[in-house]
Amino acid sequence: MSQTPELAELGSGYFKAGDRIQLTDPKGKLYSFTITPGKEWHTHKGWIVHDELIGLPEGSVVSTTAGLKFTAFIPLLADYVLSMPRGATIVYPKDAAMIVGVADIYPGARVLEAGVGSGALTLSLLRAVGSNGFVHSVERREDFAKNATDNVTNYFGSMPSQWKLDVGSVQDQKFEEKFDRVVLDMLAPWECISMAADVLRPGGVFLAYVATTTQLSATAEALKEDGHFTEPESSETLVRGWHHEGLAVRPQQRMIGHTGFLIQSRRMAPGVEVLARRRRPAKGAYGVSEE
Numbered sequence: 001m002s003q004t005p006e007l008a009e010l011g012s013g014y015f016k017a018g019d020r021i022q023l024t025d026p027k028g029k030l031y032s033f034t035i036t037p038g039k040e041w042h043t044h045k046g047w048i049v050h051d052e053l054i055g056l057p058e059g060s061v062v063s064t065t066a067g068l069k070f071t072a073f074i075p076l077l078a079d080y081v082l083s084m085p086r087g088a089t090i091v092y093p094k095d096a097a098m099i100v101g102v103a104d105i106y107p108g109a110r111v112l113e114a115g116v117g118s119g120a121l122t123l124s125l126l127r128a129v130g131s132n133g134f135v136h137s138v139e140r141r142e143d144f145a146k147n148a149t150d151n152v153t154n155y156f157g158s159m160p161s162q163w164k165l166d167v168g169s170v171q172d173q174k175f176e177e178k179f180d181r182v183v184l185d186m187l188a189p190w191e192c193i194s195m196a197a198d199v200l201r202p203g204g205v206f207l208a209y210v211a212t213t214t215q216l217s218a219t220a221e222a223l224k225e226d227g228h229f230t231e232p233e234s235s236e237t238l239v240r241g242w243h244h245e246g247l248a249v250r251p252q253q254r255m256i257g258h259t260g261f262l263i264q265s266r267r268m269a270p271g272v273e274v275l276a277r278r279r280r281p282a283k284g285a286y287g288v289s290e291e
Contacts, residue, residue, distance in 0.1 A: 015053050015072070018157065022079060023062070023070035032075060032083060043068055077127065080155055081120045087147035088117035091185060091209060092259050094239045096124040102235070102264055103181050103207040108132040110177065112199060114170035114192065115139065115185035119148030121209075125183065126152070126160055134162045136179070138170040175199045184208040189215070190222035197228040200267040207264040216261045229265040231277055236261050 015021060015035060023031040033041055039050045046066030053062065056072065063069050075083075078093035091099070099121065105111060107130035116122055116139035125135045139145040145167045153159050166173060170184075170192060178201040184192055189208035196206050206229060208219050216234055223232045240255035268274055 013058055015056050015058070015074070017054055020075055020080065021053060022073050022075040024073075025068070025070055030079070031070070032079070077123060081123065084118065084120075084151045084154070085147060086118045087141075087144045090118050090120035091124075092120075092256065094237050094256060095209065095260055095262070096121050098235075098237050098262060099183060099207060099209065100124050100128045102262055103183060103205045105129060105181060106133075109180045111135045111181045111183060112170075112175070112179040112196075113137040113183045113185075116148045116165065117144055117185065119151040121183070121185060122148060122152055122163070123155055126156075126163055129162065131162065134164075136175070137163065137165045138173055139165065139167055140169055142167050171195050179204060181205045181207070187215070188218075190218045193219075193222045193226045193229075197226055197267065202267055202269040204267045205264060206267065207262060209260050209262060211260050213261075216263055219263050223263075223265050227274060228268050230268065230274065232263050232265040234261055234263045 017035055017037050019035050020032060021035055025031075031041075035050050035053050037051055037054070040047045041050065043064055045068040046064030048062060048064050048070075053072070056062070058073050060072050061069055062072050081090060081093055081096075099105070105125060105128040107128070109129045110133060111125050111129060113122060113125060113135055114137070116137045122135065122137055129135055137148075139148065145165055149159075149165060152163065170186075179199050180201060181204060182196045182200055184196075184207070186192070186208075189210065193206075200206060206223070210216050210219060220232045220234065223229045236258055238255065238257055241252040243250050243252055
């Protein structure tokens with residue numbers, strides 16, 4: 001896409017050379033390509049000349065030389081994420097949206113991200129922190145890091161100036177400044193709780209994205225035992241679409257069910273003891289006690 005790396009403006013409403021364009025036919029099938037002067041996009045029924053797309057407003061209807069019609073838009077971030085090359089399972093748009101909201105990723109925030117994968121969540125974080133924020137990402141696998149770099153660079157048009165990507169273990173990195181948010185998408189986030197406590201400012205948010213209840217439990221207990229974080233809260237997001245044809249309004253047969261859990265907590269002030277929780281745990285919550 002042709003956005004600037006400073007994220008000053010994400011789209012002008014009119015197509016220009018270098019933009020990613022999304023065409024939708026009357027059956028709802030999507031097609032996407034980059035507008036390149038001098039090129040043509042061919043279908044089984046004619047073609048579209050790229051130069052004729054430049055200057056058109058989004059929401060236009062364009063036709064091939066044989067009269068096949070399409071609605072034209074610049075892809076939404078979710079469209080781009082679901083179609084971009086993957087080296088690892090992506091954080092789905094529904095979870096990325098919740099992460100940005102639950103962790104309160106705001107313009108100007110400094111975010112530490114560990115576990116970049118294909119860069120899907122990175123894109124949402126960069127969009128959220130804006131030009132005055134910063135995202136420092138860490139990825140263990142070099143091949144994942146390269147794929148994520150390609151996806152991020154392709155989306156913004158160039159390498160964002162407010163993004164840094166290091167290859168290696170996040171526990172081995174040396175951070176000179178404090179972060180407002182720490183977002184982890186990895187197999188064992190509970191191993192990084194102490195690190196997160198060190199790099200987060202007081203009041204900063206810790207959030208981990210995990211796939212299983214075992215990971216969720218281990219992360220929650222590690223946060224409680226560390227002593228620097230508030231009582232963790234956890235959730236998952238389920239999305240169900242609906243059909244609506246006249247009076248025939250019903251839920252879709254398929255839905256986006258469980259993809260992962262979010263667990264978040266906040267950094268206490270230095271030297272301040274966490275208030276003990278007042279609710280009583282359920283019987284058996286911590287195993288069978290010995291008589």
